[in-house]
Amino acid sequence: MATDDFSAVSRALATEAVHAGREDLAGLGLHAPPLDLSTTYPSYDSRDEAARIDAFAATGALDDGPPVYARLSNPTVARFETALAKLEGTESAVSFASGMAALTAVLLVRASLGLRHVVAVRPLYGCSDHLLNAGLLGTEVTWVDPAGIADAIRPDTGLVLVESPANPTLRELDLRAIAHSCGSVPLLADNTFATPVLQRPVESGARLVLHSATKYLGGHGDVMGGIVACDEEFARKLRQVRFTTGGVLHPFAGYLLLRGLATLPVRVRAASATAAELVARLSADPRISAVHYPRIGGAMVAFETVGDPHEVIGSVRLITPAVSLGSVDTLIQHPASISHRIVDAGDRRSSGVSDRLLRMSVGLEDVEDLWADLDQALSGPRGLRARDGRRTEAAS
Numbered sequence: 001m002a003t004d005d006f007s008a009v010s011r012a013l014a015t016e017a018v019h020a021g022r023e024d025l026a027g028l029g030l031h032a033p034p035l036d037l038s039t040t041y042p043s044y045d046s047r048d049e050a051a052r053i054d055a056f057a058a059t060g061a062l063d064d065g066p067p068v069y070a071r072l073s074n075p076t077v078a079r080f081e082t083a084l085a086k087l088e089g090t091e092s093a094v095s096f097a098s099g100m101a102a103l104t105a106v107l108l109v110r111a112s113l114g115l116r117h118v119v120a121v122r123p124l125y126g127c128s129d130h131l132l133n134a135g136l137l138g139t140e141v142t143w144v145d146p147a148g149i150a151d152a153i154r155p156d157t158g159l160v161l162v163e164s165p166a167n168p169t170l171r172e173l174d175l176r177a178i179a180h181s182c183g184s185v186p187l188l189a190d191n192t193f194a195t196p197v198l199q200r201p202v203e204s205g206a207r208l209v210l211h212s213a214t215k216y217l218g219g220h221g222d223v224m225g226g227i228v229a230c231d232e233e234f235a236r237k238l239r240q241v242r243f244t245t246g247g248v249l250h251p252f253a254g255y256l257l258l259r260g261l262a263t264l265p266v267r268v269r270a271a272s273a274t275a276a277e278l279v280a281r282l283s284a285d286p287r288i289s290a291v292h293y294p295r296i297g298g299a300m301v302a303f304e305t306v307g308d309p310h311e312v313i314g315s316v317r318l319i320t321p322a323v324s325l326g327s328v329d330t331l332i333q334h335p336a337s338i339s340h341r342i343v344d345a346g347d348r349r350s351s352g353v354s355d356r357l358l359r360m361s362v363g364l365e366d367v368e369d370l371w372a373d374l375d376q377a378l379s380g381p382r383g384l385r386a387r388d389g390r391r392t393e394a395a396s
């Protein structure tokens with residue numbers, strides 16, 4: 001995409017969120033970004049097209065010429081990629097049909113070089129855990145604590161994979177120390193929970209930053225996508241894999257994701273303030289045995305109930321009992337039943353995902369309405385009993 005002199009000026013994240021990927025619009029006489037749904041593009045010069053396809057096959061670099069075919073590139077999707085790269089502070093970004101398609105592409109890039117071994121830290125999002133643990137892509141995984149990363153690295157290690165804050169326990173890792181332990185092996189940090197508003201992992205030494213764009217980047221629970229922010233060298237490899245395996249982001253999804261980025265800083269900050277207040281109330285509540293909330297903040301809250309967590313899921317009225325996260329409305333789910341069901345129960349529990357853990361994605365509703373709903377949901381039949389039990393204990 002054409003850049004102008006302004007793009008050299010460093011601007012605040014909130015400004016970039018609104019303007020990045022739209023630099024050329026005024027010159028085109030447009031205000032809103034155009035949505036290009038073309039699957040193919042006319043070209044009367046097939047010699048030139050042949051040369052361009054050869055160049056892409058050899059390098060994975062996209063030139064400034066007209067698009068060729070939608071599995072190769074799309075101008076609307078490219079705007080979203082440009083914008084997310086800007087927000088994450090990377091040279092490039094490559095988008096995919098979902099977060100899992102993005103992770104798959106990263107693993108395939110490394111496996112194609114014979115680097116099939118992955119070192120990973122639990123917990124991870126359930127499906128990421130399963131993809132590695134089941135070896136579906138012919139990869140092999142060694143699970144370690146952060147302190148064990150350096151020792152676990154082998155000559156065929158292609159990737160170190162971490163999440164911080166992690167899904168669903170919100171465990172935070174020292175990304176800088178981890179990047180140091182990785183040596184020359186690329187560190188992939190899944191930044192879905194923090195978003196670039198709260199944390200930019202490349203600044204701590206991560207080479208690859210993964211997002212399930214389905215979550216905060218889209219922000220409205222109506223678009224699925226994934227994206228990897230990285231240097232242009234890795235991005236070229238990812239584009240080659242994307243072209244041949246086909247897990248592309250749909251242009252309409254790219255349009256919605258670019259639109260979502262514009263409000264990302266405002267949404268994350270507002271929901272985080274509400275989450276922090278709910279954390280304070282939950283922490284003081286006798287019906288709650290533990291609350292997990294990251295030091296960097298954010299809109300995700302995890303807590304363990306004294307009573308049966310299924311009762312809470314069955315009793316919420318304003319809050320939606322549903323998997324996923326990062327939407328404008330508040331969602332709650334039971335990881336052991338849903339998001340992390342696919343992880344072996346022993347591995348799940350040993351990585352801190354207890355059967356009493358609930359994960360809540362705080363949205364943009366008023367904090368008092370959210371608290372009223374949580375309060376009544378926690379006072380379901382068993383919640384009440386648990387609270388009475390505690391009181392009896394305290395009294396005796």
Ligand SMILES: *Cc1c(COP(=O)(O)O)cnc(C)c1O
Pocket residue numbers: 098099100101125127128163167190192193211212213214215224225226
């Ligand atoms: C949801 C999620 C994913 C997977 O993304 P999809 O868009 O659902 O494929 C990966 N990592 C984290 C942390 C997630 O929450």
